[in-house]
Amino acid sequence: MQTIETDSRYSWFRLVLTLLVATIANAGMWAIIVIMPAVEAEFGTTRAEASLPYTQTMIGFALGNFYLGRAVDRFGVTLSLIFAALTVALGLVLAIMSHSIVLLSAAQLIIGFASAIGFGPLIADISHWFVRRRGIAVALVASGNYLSGAIWPMLLAGVLQDSGWRAVYQVMAVVTLVGVIPLALALRRQVSDAAHEAAQLASSLNAQSSGLSPRALQYLLGLAGIGCCVAMSMPQVHIVSYCVDLGFGPVVGAEMLSLMLLGGVGSRVVSGLLADRLGGVRTLLIGSTLQCLALFLYLPAGGLVSLYVVSLVFGLSQGGIVPSYALIVREYMPAREAGARVGFVMMATIMGMALGGWLSGQIYDLSGSYHLAFINGIFWNGLNIAIMLWLLLRSKPRAPRGAVTA
Known part of the structure; x- marks a missing residue:
């Protein structure tokens, strides 16, 4: 069995892959911000009611950090990432099918929960692969959340303007499945x-x-x-x-x-x-x-x-x-x-x-x-x-x- 030292070339390669996963996986918590005005207009809600899906997203995100973190401890990061990607896609599909702010909020709870895999659980996983440079490794993976917030709203704005918010969620479902699952398989190696x-x-x-x-x-x-x-x-x-x-x-x-x-x-x-x-x-x-x-x-x-x-x-x-x-x-x-x-x-x-x-x-x-x-x-x-x-x-x-x- 091949042995790999922490802080090794593989550790840094894994860090790059993990940061990429984090940038994709965190998108679920930012997409709702992009579509909020369109949701408010379609459902004819107040501003406070239109904010409810975002609130549910953050509640799910908080819970997901804990429970998906436990899943990473027990089942490893690969299986946990695949489960989370499938769950995000399911939540996005349910959101697309929703025709009320209540149903959309329920779907966002699922999306927020599964999107949390890209924050605390990935931070915990990458920390195992570094000793001397653990600080910078953890910091870079944590930055994936901010990078996701900077990149995805800008990329999705054009889709929203041309095709509506449901098209935005269709794109996100495809990107999540196509992006996260192959990268998850590339992270199969475990710490000894x-x-x-x-x-x-x-x-x-x-x-x-x-x-x-x-x-x-x-x-x-x-x-x-x-x-x-x-x-x-x-x-x-x-x-x-x-x-x-x-x-x-x-x-x-x-x-x-x-x-x-x-x-x-x-x-x-x-x-x-x-x-x-x-x-x-x-x-x-x-x-x-x-x-x-x-x-x-x-x-x-x-x-x-x-x-x-x-x-x-x-x-x-x-x-x-x-x-x-x-x-x-x-x-x-x-x-x-x-x-x-x-x-x-x-x-x-x-x-x-x-x-x-x-x-x-x-x-x-x-x-x-x-x-x-x-x-x-x-x-x-x-x-x-x-x-x-x-x-x-x-x-x-x-x-x-x-x-x-x-």
């Missing part, structure tokens, strides 16, 4: 028992130094993930509305959102490189502290130029936070449970985004401005910083060294 045992030894040493059980640490990281993402959601979800309130218009807000996402991609790459030197806890702590600083900068920023600058700073600060959770899981928890553990924490971060988006809107409705909403985000961000500081002071995480045969 020796590699798992080496990773297990390193994580056990870190876990012992923290004095926490894997379950306790998982819940603690989930709470931290909710905290940082409640804070993160304030600018990401409400920046367009904030710009409209300030009289700059929705186009300016959309440009600021794009600037955040672009900065987020860069931040993920830089944070990955940093994590390979400092480890996941320190990297997350740095990113969370910078995000908190950026939220403070939003408070005095009221001019057009200052908002563009702060939005870029915010994007450059927050992009590397979520991938760092996956690295912490790998540093402290059993390697054979990586899919479920990473999936749980990713689920918590998505729940934090959903909670934060709603909570900021509620605060705005009660106060009449976003000032208190930014302050609320800062407090939630402080919770995340406190947990990371406590974990860092309580333990001395050790990054695994050297190559391991796989």
